[in-house]
Every structure is written in C-alpha cells, then in structure tokens.
Amino acid sequence: MAVQTSSSADFTELPVVPAGTFTAPLRRPAHIGEDWLEPQQRSYDSDEDAIWNDLFARQMEILPGRACSAFMAGLDMLDLGRGGVPEFGLLSQELTRLTGWQVVPVPMLIPDHVFFWHLANRRFPAGNFIRTRETFDYVQEPDVFHDVFGHVPLLTDPVFADYMQAYGKAGWTALQRNRLKALGALYWYTVEFGLIREEAGLRIYGAGILSGPREAVFSLEAQSPNRLMLSVDRAMRTDYVIDDLQPTYFVIDSFADLYHQTVERDFGDIYDSLPPGFTYANSAVIDTDHVLHRGTQEYHLCGGRGSDAAPV
Numbered sequence: 001m002a003v004q005t006s007s008s009a010d011f012t013e014l015p016v017v018p019a020g021t022f023t024a025p026l027r028r029p030a031h032i033g034e035d036w037l038e039p040q041q042r043s044y045d046s047d048e049d050a051i052w053n054d055l056f057a058r059q060m061e062i063l064p065g066r067a068c069s070a071f072m073a074g075l076d077m078l079d080l081g082r083g084g085v086p087e088f089g090l091l092s093q094e095l096t097r098l099t100g101w102q103v104v105p106v107p108m109l110i111p112d113h114v115f116f117w118h119l120a121n122r123r124f125p126a127g128n129f130i131r132t133r134e135t136f137d138y139v140q141e142p143d144v145f146h147d148v149f150g151h152v153p154l155l156t157d158p159v160f161a162d163y164m165q166a167y168g169k170a171g172w173t174a175l176q177r178n179r180l181k182a183l184g185a186l187y188w189y190t191v192e193f194g195l196i197r198e199e200a201g202l203r204i205y206g207a208g209i210l211s212g213p214r215e216a217v218f219s220l221e222a223q224s225p226n227r228l229m230l231s232v233d234r235a236m237r238t239d240y241v242i243d244d245l246q247p248t249y250f251v252i253d254s255f256a257d258l259y260h261q262t263v264e265r266d267f268g269d270i271y272d273s274l275p276p277g278f279t280y281a282n283s284a285v286i287d288t289d290h291v292l293h294r295g296t297q298e299y300h301l302c303g304g305r306g307s308d309a310a311p312v
C-alpha cells in the first residue's frame with residue numbers, strides 16, 4: 001500500500017485532513033472528542049448480554065468447518081464465548097500480549113480518517129451498542145457483535161494484525177489522493193467479505209460474513225456467487241453490494257498472500273490509472289480472472305433481498 005509521506009507519518013496524533021478532502025458528514029455527539037472514542041465502554045443489561053449470547057450460539061452452530069482456522073483459534077484465545085458482551089479492557093489486555101492491538105469503544109460509525117488513524121495505531125474501534133431483538137438478524141450500522149465477534153478474533157493472527165495496521169496507514173494516502181472508494185472496495189472484499197483457501201477447502205475470514213448466519217452458508221455453498229482468486233487491482237475496481245448477499249467473493253491463499261499483494265506494493269500506479277468510478281460490475285467475470293467458481297447469479301437474478309429469491 002502506498003507509503004504515508006506527510007509530516008504526520010508516525011500517526012501519534014490525528015493528522016490534519018487536507019482542505020477540500022471529502023469526509024462523510026457524520027455528526028459527532030457532544031460528549032465525544034476528536035478521536036471519536038467513548039470515555040469508557042458502556043455497561044450492558046442482562047437482556048443485552050442475552051442477545052450477545054444468542055447471537056454467539058447461533059453463529060457457533062454454523063461456523064465450525066466454515067470459518068477459517070485463525071478465526072476459530074482467535075475466538076478461543078480471547079474466550080469470546082464466556083458469556084455476555086465481552087469487556088474491551090480484557091480483550092485489549094490479551095490482544096496487547098499477542099499482537100499489540102487494543103479494542104476501543106466508539107458510539108457509532110466514525111469518519112474514515114479517524115478510523116484509519118486508530119487502525120494505524122493498532123486500535124480497533126468497536127461499536128459500543130448492541131442490536132435489539134427487533135434487529136436481531138440485520139443491523140445497518142456495525143454493532144458490538146459485528147465488530148467484536150466478527151473482526152477481533154483475527155487480530156490475534158500476527159500477519160492479519162499487521163495487514164490491518166497497514167490498511168489504516170494506506171487509508172490516509174488514499175484519502176489525500178481521493179481514492180477512498182477504491183481502497184474501500186479492497187476492505188470490503190477482504191476484511192469484510194473475504195474467503196481463504198485452506199487445506200480442507202474454502203473458509204471464511206471476512207467479518208461481514210462471519211457475524212451473520214445466512215451469508216456464512218451462501219458464500220461457501222451457494223451456486224449463485226462468483227468465487228475468484230483475489231487480484232488487488234481487480235478488486236479495487238469492482239463495485240459491491242452493501243445491503244445484500246455478495247454476487248462475488250475474492251479468495252486468498254493465506255494472510256501472507258494478502259500481505260504481499262497489498263502491504264508490500266505501492267498503490268501509486270493503481271491510483272494513477274483508476275477511473276473516477278468502478279470499472280467492473282459486482283457480478284462480472286473478466287478474462288484475466290482466476291475463477292474458482294463461476295456463479296449462476298440466480299439469487300440476484302431472481303430479485304435478491306426483499307424478494308422471495310432463495311439464497312441458492
């Protein structure tokens with residue numbers, strides 16, 4: 001990923017966003033500072049702890065044999081199934097020991113530049129709130145279950161942990177070069193919806209898949225979606241779906257493979273050659289793709305979310 005060249009390269013303090021750079025217009029709550037951190041993690045009542053426990057139990061029926069081995073090992077190492085919403089302080093203690101990461105509470109979705117800054121400092125911002133029974137199956141904003149259950153276990157993996165930090169640093173460069181959309185697509189197709197090839201077969205490492213029951217099955221077993229080996233240039237030019245199952249998944253061979261393809265590469269040439277929008281539709285398969293499975297796209301052709309299309 002392109003190297004940070006400004007004077008704020010060490011990221012000890014929140015770098016100043018250059019004038020004219022687009023940042024999402026999020027309204028910062030009055031009690032929150034520039035770093036967007038909550039003074040402390042909130043305390044959860046017994047109903048909220050029960051929601052965590054039920055979500056956890058539901059995923060554990062589905063994920064063994066589908067989630068990648070590093071994720072399952074991370075769940076264990078951090079003891080995320082001990083009952084109730086995990087304490088970020090305890091998670092941070094354990095993560096600090098393992099890979100030097102921390103989990104820090106934020107009130108809501110935070111601006112990209114602040115998110116990148118935290119990642120660059122090996123701090124993972126996690127939503128403080130938990131979904132309700134009414135929104136048990138789907139929340140639009142990432143809550144504590146998505147963030148902690150979905151993302152945090154992989155921060156125990158040293159190579160993935162380094163990738164996340166490098167991503168944060170690269171985010172600042174992308175922001176300054178107005179290429180956030182492309183870098184966002186890379187995040188989407190790796191950190192949120194990535195698959196990995198293990199000896200026993202394809203497995204999931206993307207948090208967006210791991211934190212819900214439906215896509216965990218669909219991404220690996222359905223005939224509809226494409227499964228393509230990850231090419232970073234290709235993924236950065238590819239549109240994606242934000243509120244439905246993905247038409248395409250990109251697959252890596254290992255976290256070292258992901259690291260080599262991204263962190264050890266300067267994105268300057270990609271950024272220079274990118275058109276303003278995405279080049280490829282989210283369901284496209286192109287000549288240069290290494291195709292593991294060419295999807296039928298039946299689910300999306302039948303209407304996708306909101307229709308009665310089966311996720312086949």
Ligand SMILES: [Fe+2]
Pocket residue numbers: 142146147150151192207208
């Ligand atoms: Fe996420």
